[in-house]
Amino acid sequence: MAGRFYARARRDELLGPVFARAIGESDVAWAAHLARLSDFWSSVMLTTGRYHGDPFSAHLRLSALQPAMFDRWLALFGETCAELFEPDVADAFRERAERIARSLRMGLFERLPARRRVIRPDETRA
Ligand code: HEM
Numbered sequence: 001m002a003g004r005f006y007a008r009a010r011r012d013e014l015l016g017p018v019f020a021r022a023i024g025e026s027d028v029a030w031a032a033h034l035a036r037l038s039d040f041w042s043s044v045m046l047t048t049g050r051y052h053g054d055p056f057s058a059h060l061r062l063s064a065l066q067p068a069m070f071d072r073w074l075a076l077f078g079e080t081c082a083e084l085f086e087p088d089v090a091d092a093f094r095e096r097a098e099r100i101a102r103s104l105r106m107g108l109f110e111r112l113p114a115r116r117r118v119i120r121p122d123e124t125r126a
Helices: 002-011 016-023 027-046 055-060 069-084 087-109
Strands: none
Touching (some): 002 027, 016 027, 027 087, 069 087
């Protein structure tokens, strides 16, 4: 699933450049990314606990990320699920993806300005 979805995302004119910049074109880098994403979806759908990471920080580092990209991401993800799974399974994946996308997008783009300020390690909160 991860393989097919990212093949689509890499070809996409909106999302492709973001992945190319962050992950590059090397097969080794992509294999590592796909393995991480397989662990992520295994943890989300089957609660296997295989994923140990921080998606929020990973996306925070992507300076080219824009809110509208989440709609495209979800559309491609939905198409991939519909091709691969029975409808009820596809719906379950889509529902989880939508919820995670919403919380990522809110956390990254819809914070109040005051909370967006970066607090450096040597700084104390007033
Ligand atoms: C707005 C569309 C999105 C774009 C362009 C995008 C792009 C990326 C990129 C480039 C990375 C690699 C970052 C790195 O290795 O430095 C990444 C990591 C990841 N993405 Fe996304 N992403 C998007 C939305 C999502 C959504 C909606 C989900 C989950 C439902 C998701 C799940 C993940 C996970 C789990 C990782 C691995 C984080 C880690 O390193 O542990 N992404 N994404």
